[in-house]
Amino acid sequence: MDVLGDGLVEAVRLLLTGDQDTWAITGLTLRVSLTATVIALLIGVPLGAVLALGRFRGRRVLLAIANTGMGLPPVVVGLFVTVLLWRSGPLGALGLLYTPTAMVIAQAGIATPIVVALTAAALHQVDPDFLLQMRGLGATRVRALGALLTEAKLPLLAVGMAGFGAVVSEVGAAQMVGGNLAGETRVLTTAAVLATSRGQFALAIAFGLVLLAIAFAVNLAVTFAQHRQTATR
Amino acid sequence: MSIGCRDLRVTAGGRTLVSVAALDIDDGETVAILGPNGAGKSTLLRALVHLTQSSGTVLLDGQPATTTALRHAVAAVLQRPVLQRATVLDNAAAGLRLRGVRRAEARRRAEPWLDALGVAHLAPRHARTLSGGEAQRVAIARALAVAPRVLVLDEPFSGLDATTRTDLLADLRAALDRLSASVLLVTHDRAEAHALAQRTALLVDGEIRQIGKTSSVLDEPADPECATLLGFTTHLPPALTGRDVLLVARPERCTPLGDTTPDPPDSLVFEGVLRRVVPLGGAVRLDVDTGHGLAASVTTADITAAPGSPIRLAVNVDDLRACGR
Amino acid sequence: MTWYVRLVSRVGRGQPFRARAGMAARKGTPVIRRVLAAVAALALAAGCGTDQAAAPAGKELILATTTSTQDSGLLDDLLPEFTRDTGWRVKSLAVGSGQAIELGRRGEADVLLVHSPEAEVRFVAEGSAGPRRLVMHNDFVLAGPAGDPAGTRNQPAVEAMRKIASTGAGFVSRGDESGTHAREKQLWHQAGVTPSGGWYRSTGQGMGATLRVASETSAYTLTDRATYLTQKPPLEVLNEGDKALLNIYHVIEMTRKAGDRVQPEGAKAFADWIVGAKAQGMIGAFGEGKLFVPDAGKDEAALGS
Known part of the structure; x- marks a missing residue:
């Protein structure tokens, strides 16, 4: 239990004393994971909408694929991105491996199936005649889709939270494509793993607590947004 | 603005759901599409305002209309009120918002329509808390608020109880009078057509069988199916009556005669075997096998005859309609 | 949000994605293009803004090494000095010895610092590796x-x-x-x-x-x-x-035979530096002088009792 207590003290100390490394790692974590989440939303919400609303062959198969993708181990995505970005790989010329960009790509890859599947599920909850009714009121296709997304905005917020939660807490892909380079690609999860293997358990727990605080802060913000919404009912 | 169509067809899986050679609704006119379930009424409505895939031409003021033009002109009310997760006022304003009107302005313009449909007091409530009738009133207010030049109503009253429906019909009629729109009302209820529409079209199997002034269409069925649709469910074929055309009558107009009662004047009298007596609450319906199909009589008279016994029915000639050749 | 600002300045210097993102934005009509452009821009945005600006472009090598060198903190001491002395920035991947050698074999790393002597000898015999030199042991x-x-x-x-x-x-x-x-x-x-x-x-x-x-x-x-x-x-x-x-560490330089993008000059710079007097002194002094023994130039056979 000493370790937990020390970890808590260490976490508070690191944050309060403005430990530059910790803040840099925290900043990078937020930057990478939030960017990856936004990208996953940009790609995944339209795809999820197509899967939820489209009427075409293979729709169910694609939905099943997306649902399976939700359980995709981050390490597998990390490995895939790594091989793609290898010097000898198809995108090797870009020189992106072991950069935050690579981490964003991998994490977006992890979050996108989650966003697709959960978006489809969220839109399924909306009345099936919703789009028809919006068009029947004179909405253009784009406006009708916008109204649909607005209608589903609470579940869609949850989708974003799920995506962010998945990527901010994963370590496999971040380690593999980022390389855990000090000051460059070290994020809270990989830093915690490193601290653990260095035997600095208190520091590791401190990083873990910072991670927890971030996840909590983000969720709190979103939950408050949701409540503001429901309060105006 | 008038709306119409030429050669409008909707097919699905190789089956023709709707095929309408021509339908025209004049500016300011209300036309009812009356038909049984599955006749393609909703499909016709959706095709006419390009809410579903179709072939053929839709005309606005006599000119072929694009989907965009239709979006500008039309507002639709569906059978089930689909409301947004928002207040009643914001729902009423939604149509205007979808057309690019700013929020405050949209609310300001929507409010009188909530009043017109008797739901102004619900304005701050959340849409989820409304009853079915209230929700449909909001949906209608939402459609009227955009000041559509064409209004299409897809069985807007079907989910409502009788009292609610009567009140809403009256409110809607008044509201439509404030608005000079051409209105298409899809319904399976003659009373709704009667209350709202100047003209009525009968749709059977995706085709318009009959169209004309509502009062005459409702009273003059052109063929046996239309007759059934309009309530003339007692069909008396030539073999029974000796006439050269099919005669039809409403069961309410078929009177059972006592054994000793003489034939009334100016009436068609026919015999059959009573098959069963169906209580309708107050009145009863007698199903009578004439040997040439089933005839029905709805009556409040005391019936002593038991099923299986012969019975005579009389219909005044004024209540008989000739149907087909 | 400063990193978005930095993004703009960095993108301006001709990052690989720039042309694509620009094109997509200009053709612009289909929504999907805009989304793709936004995605590319975002990915880049997150990628930039670290302290990479300090290093001259291109002078960056990949070192594959074992977790022990990273976990002990030795690399944290050595690498900044190396960068200061030579201008080469180092991306150090702390992996298992086997994986480190495999990365070298595939040309994904420029230089290896590993401690599996038998596997190393076999690997060097394959021919894609360059010189292998004794560095230290713990x-x-x-x-x-x-x-x-x-x-x-x-x-x-x-x-x-x-x-x-x-x-x-x-x-x-x-x-x-x-x-x-x-x-x-x-x-x-x-x-x-x-x-x-x-x-x-x-x-x-x-x-x-x-x-x-x-x-x-x-x-x-x-x-x-x-x-x-x-x-x-x-x-x-x-x-x-x-x-x-003993854990005996060798530095192995990779050559272009392993892959087109290998940087032998970076590998040589690192290998030369780590067996040099300055680095050897730092290795000996690391951890109060008790963790690693600098061995550069010694006879490997003479190590141990």
Whole structure:
């Protein structure tokens, strides 16, 4: 239990004393994971909408694929991105491996199936005649889709939270494509793993607590947004 | 603005759901599409305002209309009120918002329509808390608020109880009078057509069988199916009556005669075997096998005859309609 | 949000994605293009804004090494100095020895710092690697109760292990497939012993926990010297210095034979630097001089007792 207590003290100390490394790692974590989440939303919400609303062959198969993708181990995505970005790989010329960009790509890859599947599920909850009714009121296709997304905005917020939660807490892909380079690609999860293997358990727990605080802060913000919404009912 | 169509067809899986050679609704006119379930009424409505895939031409003021033009002109009310997760006022304003009107302005313009449909007091409530009738009133207010030049109503009253429906019909009629729109009302209820529409079209199997002034269409069925649709469910074929055309009558107009009662004047009298007596609450319906199909009589008279016994029915000639050749 | 600002300035310098993102934005009509452009821009945005700006473009090499060099913190000391001295920035990947060698073989790394001598020799014989030079070593020690009931002092390491087994004196293993555990199994193998029975316990935990269990039960255990020194358990170092207990690190330069993008000049710069006097001095002084022994220029065969 000493370790937990020390970890808590260490976490508070690191944050309060403005430990530059910790803040840099925290900043990078937020930057990478939030960017990856936004990208996953940009790609995944339209795809999820197509899967939820489209009427075409293979729709169910694609939905099943997306649902399976939700359980995709981050390490597998990390490995895939790594091989793609290898010097000898198809995108090797870009020189992106072991950069935050690579981490964003991998994490977006992890979050996108989650966003697709959960978006489809969220839109399924909306009345099936919703789009028809919006068009029947004179909405253009784009406006009708916008109204649909607005209608589903609470579940869609949850989708974003799920995506962010998945990527901010994963370590496999971040380690593999980022390389855990000090000051460059070290994020809270990989830093915690490193601290653990260095035997600095208190520091590791401190990083873990910072991670927890971030996840909590983000969720709190979103939950408050949701409540503001429901309060105006 | 008038709306119409030429050669409008909707097919699905190789089956023709709707095929309408021509339908025209004049500016300011209300036309009812009356038909049984599955006749393609909703499909016709959706095709006419390009809410579903179709072939053929839709005309606005006599000119072929694009989907965009239709979006500008039309507002639709569906059978089930689909409301947004928002207040009643914001729902009423939604149509205007979808057309690019700013929020405050949209609310300001929507409010009188909530009043017109008797739901102004619900304005701050959340849409989820409304009853079915209230929700449909909001949906209608939402459609009227955009000041559509064409209004299409897809069985807007079907989910409502009788009292609610009567009140809403009256409110809607008044509201439509404030608005000079051409209105298409899809319904399976003659009373709704009667209350709202100047003209009525009968749709059977995706085709318009009959169209004309509502009062005459409702009273003059052109063929046996239309007759059934309009309530003339007692069909008396030539073999029974000796006439050269099919005669039809409403069961309410078929009177059972006592054994000793003489034939009334100016009436068609026919015999059959009573098959069963169906209580309708107050009145009863007698199903009578004439040997040439089933005839029905709805009556409040005391019936002593038991099923299986012969019975005579009389219909005044004024209540008989000739149907087909 | 400053990183978005930096993005703009960095993108302006001609990052690879720039042309694509620009094109997509200009053709612009389909929504999907805009989304793709936004995605590319965002990915880049997150990628930029680190302190990469300090290093001249292109002078960046990839070092594949073992977790021990990173976990000990040695690299954190060495690499910034190397960058200052040569201008080469280093991306160091701390992986297993096997993976490090594989990365070299595929040309995904420019230089290797590893400690698997047999595998290294075989790898160098394949021909894609360049010079291989001795850098340093650290070691494992056999720790146990001061009384040394099995009589392991001053024995060859393998013999010491055999004695522990034959006397049943008690041994605590990490049993976690770590490098230490692997070395322990290797020693048992060389001693011809299959450890099992009441005297042999496996914790399945880290070195610290294993040391605690060993000291509480007055048993022997194999530990790396660094952890022994930091944990200061009430156990004595009874056996050390045998070559079988050493981790010998070599630096291996990769060549273009391994891959087109390998940078032999960077590899040579790193290898030359780490066997140089300055780096060797830093290695010797690291961790109060007790963790690593600089060995550059020595005869490998002469290492150990």
